[in-house]
Amino acid sequence: MAVTTVSIRLAMKKIATITCGMSPRVLPVAVIPVATFRSPTDRLFAVSVPFEYRSEVYSYLAEHLTFHPVMERGNLLLTSEQAAAVVQLAEGTASNHDCLPLR
Numbered sequence: 001m002a003v004t005t006v007s008i009r010l011a012m013k014k015i016a017t018i019t020c021g022m023s024p025r026v027l028p029v030a031v032i033p034v035a036t037f038r039s040p041t042d043r044l045f046a047v048s049v050p051f052e053y054r055s056e057v058y059s060y061l062a063e064h065l066t067f068h069p070v071m072e073r074g075n076l077l078l079t080s081e082q083a084a085a086v087v088q089l090a091e092g093t094a095s096n097h098d099c100l101p102l103r
Helices: 005-020 051-064 080-093
Strands: 029-033 043-047 070-072 075-079
Touching (some): 005 029, 005 043, 005 080, 043 080, 051 080, 075 080
Antiparallel strands (some): 029 043, 043 075, 070 075
């Protein structure tokens, strides 16, 4: 699955709604190109979750994913694979909660 900044933004807003009862209006996501030995086109996604939501959102991610979120300078850093896992998690929770579906 190709992950985009839009799909990550929607997934993180969905998770914020699940954990906090509401989602932030603005949730910036940036793409950082990273050349690695595995793939010269690998990328990191930097997600800036507002501080009011961070604790709950990061705890939820740590509880439901096989990796622990990495924070740097207030941003959540995700590899392409980790970002895909976050999007899948949010899509899977759409039917388990009374929230708007991820679109």
